Structure formats: C-alpha cells, structure tokens
Amino acid sequence: MPVTIDAGDVIAGLAFLLSGYATWQTVSFNKRQKSLVESQEKLNTILLEKENEDALKGKQADLGASIIKLGSSKYRLKIWNKGAATARNVRIEFPEGNDLVIESEVTDKFPMESLEKYQAVELIAAVHMQTKRKHVVRLVWEDDAQSYNEKLSYPTL
The missing domain is CATH 1.20.5 (Single alpha-helices involved in coiled-coils or other helix-helix interfaces)
Incomplete structure (x- = not known):
C-alpha cells in the first residue's frame, strides 16, 4: 500500500x-x-x-575623644558625638590612670545626662613634660539602639 x-x-x-x-x-x-x-x-x-x-x-550614638591644643600651652580633652542619636548617661573612664585631665573636671561634668548629635564637651587637660603622649579613654553610654555601649579611644598629644 x-x-x-x-x-x-x-x-x-x-x-x-x-x-x-x-x-x-x-x-x-x-x-x-x-x-x-x-x-x-x-x-x-x-x-x-x-x-x-x-x-x-539612626538610633546609635558614636562617641569619640581627642586632645586639642588651644594657643601655645593650653590643652583640652574633647569628647564628641558624631552619631545620629543622642547619647545618654555618658561616662568617661581612664583604664590606665588619669594623669591628663583635672579630676574636678571629670567629677563636675560626668556622668553627663545627654550628649546630643554633633555636641561636644571639653575637659581642661593638665599637660606637662612628663605627660604621656598617648592616653586610653573608655567612653560608656546608652542610646536608642542599646542600653550599654563602650568604646576605647586613644587620644594623643
């Protein structure tokens, strides 16, 4: 077929x-x-x-510390907040000892109730020939993100 x-x-x-x-x-x-x-x-x-x-x-504060020089012999330890939020209950500690800042400055200004965004506080520094060039500063604070924040800062002369 x-x-x-x-x-x-x-x-x-x-x-x-x-x-x-x-x-x-x-x-x-x-x-x-x-x-x-x-x-x-x-x-x-x-x-x-x-x-x-x-x-x-947006809820975090970011604290830091630096030593600034005013004039020829005046120094300040500046604590500042460059974060987006307010830091509350700000405390400052010196783990290796405080031979830089006048103790009455620390007790008068700290703990700070709040440190707003871009706000700073200056502490009078007593600098002399035997002052170390590098210091350790521990900053402790609270913000909207956490109830405990800690940062080590190493300001230098």
Missing part, C-alpha cells in the same frame, strides 16, 4: 513542528524568568538588610 501525503498531513506536520518550537521557547523563557525572580529575591534581601542597618544607625 502506497503512502500518500496530502495537504492535511503537511499542515499537521508543520503544526507539530511549530508546537515543538513554542514548547521549547516556553521552557527557555521559564528558566530565564526563574533566574530573574531569584535575583530579585536576593536584591530584596540585600535592600532589606541595608534598610535595617540604616534604621539601626
């Missing part, structure tokens, strides 16, 4: 090939779509972490 191919068979064959091509295109599109969704999820996770970090930084 001879095989005859008529127009309907050709159309059915072309429809089958077109269907196979459309299926292949759909599968490859779905793979690219899945990759895009995964990268969007990663990006959203990174953005969420960044937002949380920025929100936390």
Whole structure:
C-alpha cells in the first residue's frame, strides 16, 4: 500500500513542528524568568538588610575623644558625638590612670545626662613634660539602639 501525503498531513506536520518550537521557547523563557525572580529575591534581601542597618544607625550614638591644643600651652580633652542619636548617661573612664585631665573636671561634668548629635564637651587637660603622649579613654553610654555601649579611644598629644 502506497503512502500518500496530502495537504492535511503537511499542515499537521508543520503544526507539530511549530508546537515543538513554542514548547521549547516556553521552557527557555521559564528558566530565564526563574533566574530573574531569584535575583530579585536576593536584591530584596540585600535592600532589606541595608534598610535595617540604616534604621539601626539612626538610633546609635558614636562617641569619640581627642586632645586639642588651644594657643601655645593650653590643652583640652574633647569628647564628641558624631552619631545620629543622642547619647545618654555618658561616662568617661581612664583604664590606665588619669594623669591628663583635672579630676574636678571629670567629677563636675560626668556622668553627663545627654550628649546630643554633633555636641561636644571639653575637659581642661593638665599637660606637662612628663605627660604621656598617648592616653586610653573608655567612653560608656546608652542610646536608642542599646542600653550599654563602650568604646576605647586613644587620644594623643
């Protein structure tokens, strides 16, 4: 029996090939779509972490200390807040001993109830020939992010 191919068979064959091509295109599109969704999820996770970090930084105070020279023989120990939040109950300690700042300055000004953003306080420093060039200052405070923060600062002459 001879095989005859008529127009309907050709159309059915072309429809089958077109269907196979459309299926292949759909599968490859779905793979690219899945990759895009995964990268969007990663990006959203990174953005969420960044937002949380920025929100936390907005609640943190960042204290520091430095020694500044006024004129030829006057020195001050400057304690400052460069953080975004107010530091509360600010305390200053000298782990290696205090031979720099006049003790009455420390007891009169500390603990400070609050140290606002970009606010500073200066303590009169008694500098003489035997004064060490490098000092250790421990700053302890509270802010909106944590109830206990501590930072060691190393101001130098």
